[in-house]
Amino acid sequence: MKLSRIKQFFIVLAAFLVLGIPFKVMVLIQGFTEVRPVNGIPPIAGLICGPVGAIACGFGNLIADLFGTFNATSVLGFFGNMVAAYLPYRLWYIYTDEEPNFHKNRNILQYIFICFSAAITVAWILGFGLYYGFGQWMENIYTYILFNNLGFSIGLGMPLFIMLSSEDVHVCCVSGPKRYLLMKNQKLRFVLPIVYTAIMAVIFVGVCLFHVSPEQQPWLHILSALGALGLVMILV
């Protein structure tokens, strides 16, 4: 099954709204976040639709925010959800030439790694974005976003993708990224996402297990700067 870009955009947008709006009443932090099964959508939207899916996820989140959590910080949600879809698309094709599928156990492990990398990235964008852009540090936001993204992208996104890629439905995925402008070297392309994920994982361990905050720990700023650099290199 192959769809035009416009159809892809509206299907992802509709899925985002259908899954996002009903859960607005299950608030975790008033005005900021709720239980979000909709976070299962971005990785598969990215893998199937590529950049179009990522843009649809960004706008879908923005529109869903209008039903309960819309404020200036929604701009972070817009970028966070776009990255949650676009990063898996970029990462998948670094490690394989195959069209995304879970027919092999190796691919399942790769998807889990990609989801972990995307989840800690989105948690960092929103958690640290709130701190740097709006002067608010909320450890809970970071933790909830991380587990919302990781849990639902694996628990819901993976089975959903299995159905979509089955012989009966067989949704065609867009082709891989044409180029990695800042990662032309093959070895760098292989190693950088792992290093990037490791940096983000250190931030995750610091925030979630040791409850450190960027107000007290300057090394978090250094790691954040390195992480931001790594993210740009992967995405561009």
Add this chain to the structure above:
Amino acid sequence: MSKTENNILLFSITLCWAASYVFIKELPASLSTYGYLTMTCGIAAVLLTAIFWKKFLHITLATLGKSAFLSLLLTLNLLFDKLGIDRLSSSTASVLAATSILIVPFLLLIMKKSPTRNNLAGAVIIMAGILITSGFQVESLLSAGALFMLLSAVSSSVYTIAVDKVSKEEDPMLLSILQMWISAIFSFILWFIEDPSTFASVEYSNEMLSSIFILAFFAKAYAYVALMYSQKYSDPISVTIIASTEPVVTLVLAVLLPTAFEESFTAASVLGAAVIMLGAMVSGTNFLSRKKGGTVNETE
């Protein structure tokens, strides 16, 4: 679809159904069981039709008939399930619903399709684990709620075996959509007989509508589509084995969402969960059949 993919799909259905208890409990007590089924199946049917309307072009009388039969079983299952849950704690309801782990092999035996030795041993171990998890008390059997849950288990077992046959013959998506429509219509007729004011009598609130929508999407639309697809590539025992791990999933959810679940995290519940997982592993392997020289479904 590989076996791992199929197991992931089946496990996700178990996850949806385990989590659905939270949202069912959120519904107002005044909402009729038939109303609940009409709304959840109806929304699921509309959603699936809107997305996969082209499937209707391939509809045949045979597909319609098979879907109607499955819907009848499904409606009975869902009705008894809701009636049971309303009268029991979620842990007791889960235990009784899980008795299908014993009913399915029994029905297969009647149909002269012998389960393997591992299947039978696994089923017995899983049932033991479920009893340990629940801290089972005989008194709980002597209630209308328990009877409803057992009837739900019987209809769900028959449904599992029927789907196994039908999903290999027909389009799984079309089967799911038709089942949702027919179940919604069956339920609406029963609701209308019970209370002619139907939708007008419901106490609407944002929370209630959210719960209905969430249940329609996950416990109905997603779960039944996933079930039809996975059963196409699986067998009834495997489906029931994975579904029987529901108490383990409920326990994990209770730890992750302590305010949403009434479960307590005790030594018995952990031991029971471990025994259930052991049973699932025994059932999923074939070391007993190999030792005795038996084969899978040898009388089939």
